[in-house]
Amino acid sequence: MVTFQDLIDADERVEPRDDMPEAYRTTLIRQIAQHAHSEIIGMQPEGSWITRAPSLKRKAILLAKVQDEAGHGLYLYGAAETLGVAREELLDALHDGRQRYSSIFNYPTPTWADMGAIGWLVDGAAIVNQVPLCRCSYGPYARAMVRICKEESFHQRQGYELLHTLAHGTPEQKSMAQDAVDRWWWPSLMMFGPPDTESTHSAQSMAWKIKRHSNDDLRQRFVDMCVPQAEILGLTLPDPDLRWNAGRGHYDFGEIDWGEFKRVLAGDGPMNRERMAHRKSAHDEGAWVREAARAYAARSAR
Amino acid sequence: MRLWEVFVRPRRGLSHVHAGSLHAPDAELALRHARDLFTRRQEGVSIWVVPADQITASSPDDKESFFDPAADKPYRHPTFYELPEGVEHL
Numbered sequence: 001m002v003t004f005q006d007l008i009d010a011d012e013r014v015e016p017r018d019d020m021p022e023a024y025r026t027t028l029i030r031q032i033a034q035h036a037h038s039e040i041i042g043m044q045p046e047g048s049w050i051t052r053a054p055s056l057k058r059k060a061i062l063l064a065k066v067q068d069e070a071g072h073g074l075y076l077y078g079a080a081e082t083l084g085v086a087r088e089e090l091l092d093a094l095h096d097g098r099q100r101y102s103s104i105f106n107y108p109t110p111t112w113a114d115m116g117a118i119g120w121l122v123d124g125a126a127i128v129n130q131v132p133l134c135r136c137s138y139g140p141y142a143r144a145m146v147r148i149c150k151e152e153s154f155h156q157r158q159g160y161e162l163l164h165t166l167a168h169g170t171p172e173q174k175s176m177a178q179d180a181v182d183r184w185w186w187p188s189l190m191m192f193g194p195p196d197t198e199s200t201h202s203a204q205s206m207a208w209k210i211k212r213h214s215n216d217d218l219r220q221r222f223v224d225m226c227v228p229q230a231e232i233l234g235l236t237l238p239d240p241d242l243r244w245n246a247g248r249g250h251y252d253f254g255e256i257d258w259g260e261f262k263r264v265l266a267g268d269g270p271m272n273r274e275r276m277a278h279r280k281s282a283h284d285e286g287a288w289v290r291e292a293a294r295a296y297a298a299r300s301a302r
Numbered sequence: 303m304r305l306w307e308v309f310v311r312p313r314r315g316l317s318h319v320h321a322g323s324l325h326a327p328d329a330e331l332a333l334r335h336a337r338d339l340f341t342r343r344q345e346g347v348s349i350w351v352v353p354a355d356q357i358t359a360s361s362p363d364d365k366e367s368f369f370d371p372a373a374d375k376p377y378r379h380p381t382f383y384e385l386p387e388g389v390e391h392l
Contacts, residue, residue, distance in 0.1 A: 078323045297327035
């Protein structure tokens with residue numbers, strides 16, 4: 001009889017109907033649901049710019065990106081449901097605050113350059129976090145992540161291209177791009193979660209091979225990637241302590257404001273209330289559509 | 303709302319492969335949702351949707367007894383047979 005631990009030790013995937021420890025199941029539900037909620041809430045900061053995109057091309061790109069985010073949320077809700085939880089339960093948990101979404105989406109998007117900074121930095125950080133999840137021990141989650149990662153690289157590139165265009169435009173456009181990078185840099189670094197010394201779930205998730213690298217390792221990888229990319233953009237990163245450390249072979253960077261991270265996570269970020277209010281009203285106002293679809297299906301089944 | 307499993311044929315000549323699942327009230331809407339969800343980048347030329355509760359699956363618990371009968375029959379594979387030196391096209 002092959003046990004759960006045998007599968008983990010052999011680097012095999014765990015599939016929905018295999019025996020698994022209850023804590024593994026609940027950890028995965030929490031993580032996948034939080035990930036799904038982040039995709040759905042993540043449509044809001046960019047959705048608000050669809051009607052204001054500066055050209056038809058940029059509008060089509062942004063629309064496709066936001067549609068992808070809806071799709072990613074649905075892949076992930078589907079993966080969570082294979083663990084025996086219902087979609088409605090997950091949405092209820094989001095709406096009443098028992099489950100969270102990434103705190104990055106609680107920051108505002110006041111300018112068009114934010115669409116570029118989100119693509120380059122926020123989606124860039126998400127990719128660094130998500131690529132190792134393609135090898136996560138839970139099969140349905142890993143498969144959803146493969147699909148998501150393929151689609152995310154377009155998100156990051158369009159953002160980088162958008163910022164590059166602005167950075168090589170008028171002085172006003174360049175300063176708008178710089179301002180967006182200044183505002184998104186630190187919150188993007190926070191996306192990797194608390195430092196390894198304070199991360200509560202990390203050790204167990206690593207042992208279960210849900211997680212493959214520590215928060216700090218992934219954060220470092222992201223910083224090392226971004227510095228040369230920022231140079232090519234002709235923009236600076238807002239950290240006076242950022243410099244190459246030849247001894248480590250990595251960039252050193254300044255202290256992250258973990259107080260801000262905790263405040264935003266606890267619900268006190270600039271946009272927390274607005275994001276949740278919008279999410280709930282969209283759900284409530286969509287109730288008639290769900291009811292109509294159910295009534296139609298019931299009538300056609302007769 | 304009913305849960306549907308979605309199978310996509312990526313190209314002519316290939317089989318339908320499981321892509322994931324979705325919720326829909328009926329088969330017609332399940333197909334439309336599947337198109338929007340799994341073929342936004344021309345990933346398919348044909349889609350099947352099947353109500354998840356209509357799938358009968360083997361149980362992982364009797365995996366061993368269920369699949370074991372094939373384990374001791376290596377003679378079903380061509381590599382079981384030794385060929386004399388120099389034989390070609392075999």
